[in-house]
Amino acid sequence: MTEITLTTFEWLPEFPRGYVRDIRIRWALEEAGLAYTVKGVPFKDRSNDHFQHQPFGQVPWLSEGDISIFESGAAVLHVAEKSEKLMQSDPKGRSEVIKWLFAALNSVEAASLPWFIFQFSGDDKETEGGNAINSFLASRLTHMEDVLAEREWLTHRFSAADIVMVDVFRVIDRFDGLDDHPNCRDYMQRGEDRPAFKKAFADQMAFFAEADIRMCGSDDS
């Protein structure tokens, strides 16, 4: 079996730790029980090789033989194709997982990302633009609140789609955006309670903590 390598930044400031998107792929790999190694690339000086793997200069990407996949959604889907635990094999079950995987990214994260960017722009005045961005997220969460009133996971059992949706919710919850959406928060908590999530989270935190030690222990850093 070809080795799977997950590439992330070799070091990052404290703030994004625990929320770097490699956690989605770590989590998927842990659920699937697949072996993998984690590699770091520089956070500050991004090489041409980095842009070859990730054209927007971000992380993570997943490599397996001559395959290199950026976009956390595409990488999670790639892992899911390897494991019944993450993706049903019948056409209907498969289509359910895939549509919810896209929904997590393109219906929910597409609304939470601008909300996050807006919050951190330093713009604290009430403006039409800010209200429009807030309403966009609120509308998506209200619909998700209805969806999650009826079910434990997005499809009839835990799948790759839940990994991405839970992680999208985690960032919203970090900035109190789930306060009015208890079903969404409970669902997120169910995800975070899974042993594979806990392992992925602890591993990401440890990876960057080791980088701190390496950097502090070196004379030329």
Place this chain on the structure above:
Amino acid sequence: MTEITLTTFEWLPEFPRGYVRDIRIRWALEEAGLAYTVKGVPFKDRSNDHFQHQPFGQVPWLSEGDISIFESGAAVLHVAEKSEKLMQSDPKGRSEVIKWLFAALNSVEAASLPWFIFQFSGDDKETEGGNAINSFLASRLTHMEDVLAEREWLTHRFSAADIVMVDVFRVIDRFDGLDDHPNCRDYMQRGEDRPAFKKAFADQMAFFAEADIRMCGSDDS
């Protein structure tokens, strides 16, 4: 072979016509040469059945037998799995198409959608929030400009990923957002020049034009 049905709004105001996301699925089906029927659902009164198919109350969705897929990206991927024209069958080629399909949605549209929402919020003052939203899109387009300097399509030949990326660019270009990104605009134009796109566009416009006639001819509308 099970019949494919594409569901969109039965009628819409003029403004979004030509840009409703069913065009992505129409285009994919036209490229693949697959037969399909188009069904309309009410734009104003959205039924419970509508939310069963599309939990955010939007369109489109694609149905085939007992499968129902919302999210344009998931529906285009579903069509692509049926046709060599839209998706290579070897694992590496397949992974390239899928990662760029996700990138079109989650790296580019995730930046263009808030930009669009912000522009239409009526907020015409320069604010930190607005600048952050503008910079987010500009950064993504600058990277895409580099990517498209070297290639005709996102992968080594036209694929499902180009359908979504070109359509994401179309909305940006409609509001002059590609003015500083000639490679992006040329790429978009190559997409719009394809006969399958032209057919999909004309069909969407005709579908809503027929609804106008139907509504004007009715006493109770």
